[in-house]
Amino acid sequence: MAVGPTHYLVLAAVLFALGAAGVVLRRNAIIVLMSIELMLNAVNLTFLTFSRFPLVVRRPADLGPMMMQGHAAVFFVIAVAAAEAAVGLAIVIAVFRSRGSVNVDEFDSLRN
Amino acid sequence: MLEVNWLHLIPLLPLLGAVFCGLAGRFVPKAWVYAVALGAVLVSFLVGFTAWRQIAGGEGGPLAVHELVYTWFSVGRLTVDLGLSLDRLSGSLVLIVTGVGFLIHLYSVGYIDEDPGYWRYFAYLNLFIAAMLLLVLGDNLVAMFVGWEGVGLCSYLLIGFWYEDDAKAYAGRKAFIVNRIGDVGFLLGIIVLFSLSGSVSFAQLSTLQLTPFVAGTAAVLLFVGATGKSAQLPLYIWLPDAMAGPTPVSALIHAATMVTAGVYMIARLSFLFVQAPGILLLVAVVGGLTALWAALIATSQQDIKKVLAYSTVSQLGYMFMGVGVGAFFAGTEHLITHAFFKACLFLGSGAVIHGLHGEQDMRRMGGLKRHMPHTARTFAIATVAITGVLPLSGFWSKDEVLGQALRTSAFSNLAMLPPQFKGTPVLGWFATHGPTFVGPLLWAVGSFTALLTAFYMWRCYYLTFEGEYRGPDSVHPHESPWLMTVPLWILAFLSIVALVIALPAQLAGRLHLEGSTWEHFTEGLFRPARGGPPREMLPEAATYAIALAIALAGWLLARRYFARGAEGFAKADAVVARFPRLHRALENKLYVDELYDRVLVRPLWAFAKALWRLADSWIIDGLVNGAGQAAFALGAAARKFQNGNVQRYAAVTAVGIAALVYVFLVRG
Numbered sequence: 099m100a101v102g103p104t105h106y107l108v109l110a111a112v113l114f115a116l117g118a119a120g121v122v123l124r125r126n127a128i129i130v131l132m133s134i135e136l137m138l139n140a141v142n143l144t145f146l147t148f149s150r151f152p153l154v155v156r157r158p159a160d161l162g163p164m165m166m167q168g169h170a171a172v173f174f175v176i177a178v179a180a181a182e183a184a185v186g187l188a189i190v191i192a193v194f195r196s197r198g199s200v201n202v203d204e205f206d207s208l209r210n
Numbered sequence: 211m212l213e214v215n216w217l218h219l220i221p222l223l224p225l226l227g228a229v230f231c232g233l234a235g236r237f238v239p240k241a242w243v244y245a246v247a248l249g250a251v252l253v254s255f256l257v258g259f260t261a262w263r264q265i266a267g268g269e270g271g272p273l274a275v276h277e278l279v280y281t282w283f284s285v286g287r288l289t290v291d292l293g294l295s296l297d298r299l300s301g302s303l304v305l306i307v308t309g310v311g312f313l314i315h316l317y318s319v320g321y322i323d324e325d326p327g328y329w330r331y332f333a334y335l336n337l338f339i340a341a342m343l344l345l346v347l348g349d350n351l352v353a354m355f356v357g358w359e360g361v362g363l364c365s366y367l368l369i370g371f372w373y374e375d376d377a378k379a380y381a382g383r384k385a386f387i388v389n390r391i392g393d394v395g396f397l398l399g400i401i402v403l404f405s406l407s408g409s410v411s412f413a414q415l416s417t418l419q420l421t422p423f424v425a426g427t428a429a430v431l432l433f434v435g436a437t438g439k440s441a442q443l444p445l446y447i448w449l450p451d452a453m454a455g456p457t458p459v460s461a462l463i464h465a466a467t468m469v470t471a472g473v474y475m476i477a478r479l480s481f482l483f484v485q486a487p488g489i490l491l492l493v494a495v496v497g498g499l500t501a502l503w504a505a506l507i508a509t510s511q512q513d514i515k516k517v518l519a520y521s522t523v524s525q526l527g528y529m530f531m532g533v534g535v536g537a538f539f540a541g542t543e544h545l546i547t548h549a550f551f552k553a554c555l556f557l558g559s560g561a562v563i564h565g566l567h568g569e570q571d572m573r574r575m576g577g578l579k580r581h582m583p584h585t586a587r588t589f590a591i592a593t594v595a596i597t598g599v600l601p602l603s604g605f606w607s608k609d610e611v612l613g614q615a616l617r618t619s620a621f622s623n624l625a626m627l628p629p630q631f632k633g634t635p636v637l638g639w640f641a642t643h644g645p646t647f648v649g650p651l652l653w654a655v656g657s658f659t660a661l662l663t664a665f666y667m668w669r670c671y672y673l674t675f676e677g678e679y680r681g682p683d684s685v686h687p688h689e690s691p692w693l694m695t696v697p698l699w700i701l702a703f704l705s706i707v708a709l710v711i712a713l714p715a716q717l718a719g720r721l722h723l724e725g726s727t728w729e730h731f732t733e734g735l736f737r738p739a740r741g742g743p744p745r746e747m748l749p750e751a752a753t754y755a756i757a758l759a760i761a762l763a764g765w766l767l768a769r770r771y772f773a774r775g776a777e778g779f780a781k782a783d784a785v786v787a788r789f790p791r792l793h794r795a796l797e798n799k800l801y802v803d804e805l806y807d808r809v810l811v812r813p814l815w816a817f818a819k820a821l822w823r824l825a826d827s828w829i830i831d832g833l834v835n836g837a838g839q840a841a842f843a844l845g846a847a848a849r850k851f852q853n854g855n856v857q858r859y860a861a862v863t864a865v866g867i868a869a870l871v872y873v874f875l876v877r878g
Contacts, residue, residue, distance in 0.1 A: 122861040130857075206854025 106147035113140035127193070127200040131186045138179045142172045212264060217277035217294045219257050220304060221343035223250040228337035235329025247332035248315050251339055255308035262301040266731070273297060276349065287408055295349035295412070298732050299542060303346045303474060306549050307467050311339050313697035314462040317557050320693035321458050321564060331371060331456065338364035342467050346474065350411040351400045354475065358396065358439065361468045362389045368463060369455040381454035388448040392438015396475075399431030403482075416481040416737075425485035432479065433493055436472030442530060443500045446523045447803055453515040457560030460515060465522045465556050466549040473529040473545050477538045480736040484536065484620075487740055491621050491645060494534025498615075498652040498659075501527030503800070505662035509669070510796035513570045514559045517670045521596070522552055524659060528611050531652055536739025537614035543728040544611050547603035547708045551595035554701035558589035561690040561698065562674060569681060572670065577679040581687035584695040586675040588702035593671045595705040597664040598761040601754075603705055606712035608660065609757045610729075613714075616653035616747050620739035621645045650747065657760055664764020672772035714750055 113136055120133025149168025194200050227250030235243045261275045274297035282292045296304060315335060322328050341360025348354040366389075370382025404410050406424045420428075436442070441449035452464045463469070476483055476493065483490050501524045508520035525548050532541030563570055565582055579586040591602070598605030624644045631637040679687065689695070710718075711728040718724045725731075748756075771782035786793045795801060851862070 118864055122857055122864060202857055203855060205856075208856065209852055209854025 103147050103151040106143060106150075110140045110143040110147065113137075113143065125201045125203050127190045127202050128187070130202060131183060131190070134186075135179055135183065138175055142175050145169075145171045145175070211274045211276050212272035214261070214275055214277055216257065217261060217275060217296060217347070218279045220254050220261070220294070220296075220308075221340045221347065223254045223257075223340075224336045224343065225340035226250065228333045228340060231329050231336060232333035235333060240323075240328065243329050243332055244319050247336050248312065248319070250336055251308055251312045251315055254339070254343070255305065255312055258296070258301070258304040258308050261296045262305055265296065265298055265301055275301075282352070288404060288410070290350060290352045290410060292353055293349035293411070294344075294347040294353075296347060297735065299474075299477060299735055300346045302546065302731075304343060306546060307339060307342050307346060310466050310549055310553050310701070311335075311342075311462060313700055314458045314466075314553065314557065317461075317560070317694050317697040318456075318458045320691045321560060322456060327371065331368075334364050334367045334371070335459070335462070338368070338463060338468070342471075345471055349413065351403065351415075352410050354478075355396060355400060358435075358471060358475075359393065361463070361471065362386065362393065362439070365389070365452065365463050365468055368459040369452045371455055371459070375454075378454040381448075381451040385448040385452050388445050389438050392435045392445055394435075395431045395433070395438070396435025399428045399435060402431060403428045412478065415479075420482070420485050422486065425482055426489055429479075429483050429486040429489040430492065432475065432482070433489060433496075436475055436493075436530075437496065438472075439475075440469050440472030440526050440530070441500075441523050442472070442496050442526065443503060446500060446504065447806060449523055450516055450519040450799070453513075453519050457515065457556060457563060460519070461553045461556030461560065464519070465552040469522065469526060470529065470545045470549070473526070473533055473541050476530075476533045477542045477736060480533075480538045483533070484737045484739050487620060487624050490534050490536060490739065491624065491648060492534075494531050494615070494618075494620075494652055495648065497527045497530025497532075497534050498655045499527070500524070501531065501659045502655050502662075503527075505659045505666065507796055507799050508666040509662055510793060511666075512572055512797075514562065514572050514575070514670060514674060515556075515570055517572075517666060518552070518555055518559055521555075521663065521667065524663065525552065525596070525608075527659075528608055528656065531615055531656060532611035534620075535615045535618035535649060535652065536620035536741070537611065537618070538736035539729045539732050540607070540610040540614045542732070543712050544604075544607040546728070547595070547607040547705070547712055550701055550708050551592040551602075551604055551705040554588055554592035554698060554705055555596070557694070557698055557701065558585050558592065559674075561585040561694055564690055564694070565687045566681060566685055569685065572673040574681040575674045575679070576677045576681075577675070578687055579675040581679075582689040584689060584698060588695075588698040589675065590671060591702040592705050593667045597667050597764060598660065598757060599664065599765050601709065601758070603708035603712050605757065605761070606709055606714065608656075609754055610712060610714065612653050612656045612660070612757065613750060613753045614744070615649050615656060616753060617744035618649040618739070619646070619741040619743065619745050621648055622741040622745075646745075649745075653753075657756065660757060661760045661764045661767075664761045665768045668765050668768030669772045672768060676773055677775050714754070716750060 117133045117135075117137030117140060120136065121130050124130055124133065145168040149165050152165070190200055193205070197205070227246050230246050231243050264275055265272055274295055276293065276295045279292040279294060282290045284290070315332075318331065318335065322331050325331065338361060341357045341364060343357070345354055345357025345361060348357055363386075366382045366386040369385050370379045373379045373382070400410060402424070403415065406428075407415060407418050407420060409415055409418070438445045449464060449469065453460055455464075483493070504520045504523035504527065508517050508524060511517045511520060525544070529541045529544050529548070532538075532544055534541075561582060562575065562578060562585060565578070565585070566575065569575065594600050595602040595604040598608060622644050631640070681687075710723055710726045711731070713721070713723060713727055715724065715727065715729060718727045718730075771778045771785070798804075
């Protein structure tokens with residue numbers, strides 16, 4: 099059985115769904131951040147999939163640079179995810195210091 | 211017709227006086243207010259007199275003085291000029307309005323001096339004079355209507371002058387509302403006349419041949435207006451209540467001038483009314499019935515002003531009878547003489563009320579002749595004038611009206627049934643004969659009313675001035691200051707000399723006064739009624755003899771019961787005891803107010819209340835409150851989404867994106 103783009107994409111969709119479910123359902127802010135990482139990496143997987151299996155190839159000469167575009171995007175996402183995780187964890191620690199809890203369902207200051 | 215450019219001064223001066231008194235009167239010394247208010251009317255009188263001299267000059271002189279002040283508005287076919295026209299009718303009325311008005315202003319200085327609202331009073335009074343002059347002088351229906359509404363407004367303001375008193379404020383509102391009913395008729399009449407003839411000016415209208423339908427419709431609507439303003443059946447009920455106002459106001463507005471506006475209007479529109487003989491018949495019958503009805507009520511009133519008020523209603527009935535039988539000169543002649551003696555009577559009653567510190571009930575008067583000789587004498591002269599015991603002005607003018615009613619042929623062209631009924635037994639008579647019997651019938655009714663008039667006026671005089679004083683000892687009756695007695699004497703004098711305008715033609719000819727009679731003076735001014743020359747009935751001398759006998763009978767009757775102290779009162783009580791229900795009904799003004807209350811006022815209140823409950827509280831308020839509540843509910847629902855839980859936001863976002871993906875990518 100040849101492994102085609104469908105397999106990668108289904109795996110990415112499953113990972114994204116798991117991440118989304120974690121973001122929406124889990125109470126612990128750290129788990130929520132981890133779920134966000136999961137979603138970002140699911141997205142990264144789709145980028146790499148389409149980089150590996152491009153949909154349209156107009157000229158073979160373009161193929162090399164085109165294949166690198168997906169990788170570039172993934173590097174950006176990894177960098178942003180790292181920054182996001184750093185800021186997110188800092189916020190979680192600050193919230194824990196002031197509120198004594200990291201359960202997101204206990205915070206509704208945004209309502210005000 | 212003489213065109214001049216100073217006629218507008220006549221109504222303008224009192225208007226400026228009103229503006230001054232109303233705006234500045236509060237802050238300037240009292241004397242200034244009096245000087246401006248009286249001066250404006252006096253100068254207005256002098257201007258009016260100058261104009262009147264021009265047209266009264268005799269043969270060859272102009273018949274009218276006219277001024278086109280400006281074109282008020284011009285819309286489509288409708289052009290309304292603010293034009294003033296002073297002819298022999300309106301000119302004479304200008305002299306009465308400003309002349310009697312000035313005397314009453316003078317009297318008011320003595321009457322209202324102690325009231326803190328004197329400046330307001332004089333502002334209203336001047337405004338009234340201005341509006342009344344516009345009503346009289348206006349040369350078209352619209353200008354007349356403006357004056358008509360203006361006098362109604364002033365009447366309302368002055369009846370409710372002491373507005374702190376609920377009853378008086380109510381009387382003012384009542385007058386205003388009842389007048390409004392009539393005014394709607396007037397306005398509709400103007401609209402009918404304009405829409406069907408295309409003009410509102412008297413000069414143009416009088417040249418038009420109107421169809422009987424147009425003339426009849428317009429005439430009946432205008433007559434409705436006249437019944438409101440001139441207190442005729444069925445709209446007379448406001449006038450007795452209007453006595454709540456200061457007494458000089460009753461004299462000026464509710465006796466001498468404003469209430470006669472309806473008579474003036476019909477006389478001014480004689481060309482219209484003669485084209486609608488059926489409506490003339492209605493005018494005459496309403497006038498006759500009102501005269502009788504009000505005189506009946508007047509016999510049993512105890513309030514001196516109420517007696518005079520009903521007397522005014524009754525005399526106005528005579529005037530309407532006069533114009534109704536086509537004798538426009540007789541109706542207006544009675545208008546003029548009535549203005550003098552009724553103003554005198556009202557001012558006399560005001561002097562009595564003033565001298566007794568507000569007492570109006572004749573049961574607590576009596577013997578005032580000793581304390582206020584001037585008032586008593588002038589009141590007696592005016593009483594003689596109105597009752598006709600001696601042939602003073604009222605006798606001649608009233609009997610001119612009655613004589614004209616007896617001999618009228620204004621209705622002889624009318625058929626009561628269409629001609630196809632001719633030949634049938636009973637109905638045939640009605641088909642061949644017009645309602646010509648109405649004239650003599652009105653004469654009989656009017657003569658009986660004259661008996662009642664003599665009775666109630668002498669009763670009023672005797673109860674007030676003769677016999678012993680029956681009031682409380684704490685009140686010391688005193689004569690009024692000269693400011694009040696001088697107008698009384700002038701008006702009493704005028705009540706006597708006004709007889710020269712009211713003399714019958716034959717007698718005037720014998721006395722070489724034919725040039726001064728009103729009939730001669732206004733010749734050609736009024737359109738003659740259709741139906742030919744007057745019919746021969748009783749000779750003139752006979753009708754005058756009958757009238758004199760009737761007046762004497764009424765006087766003797768009143769003397770028998772009210773001039774002999776306790777003995778007479780006992781007799782009167784005995785008569786009353788024999789007809790207790792009739793007396794009670796008359797004392798209660800024949801329950802007309804109660805009837806209106808049941809039939810009109812309360813159903814209207816109930817209807818208004820129902821509208822308030824249903825339409826206003828429920829539908830209108832429901833819509834308004836409903837809109838607010840809907841916004842609230844929407845907000846409450848929307849607020850649930852913003853609960854501050856970021857996870858819920860994320861979930862909703864995820865579901866939304868999933869839905870979008872499904873719709874646009876999967877299905878689309």
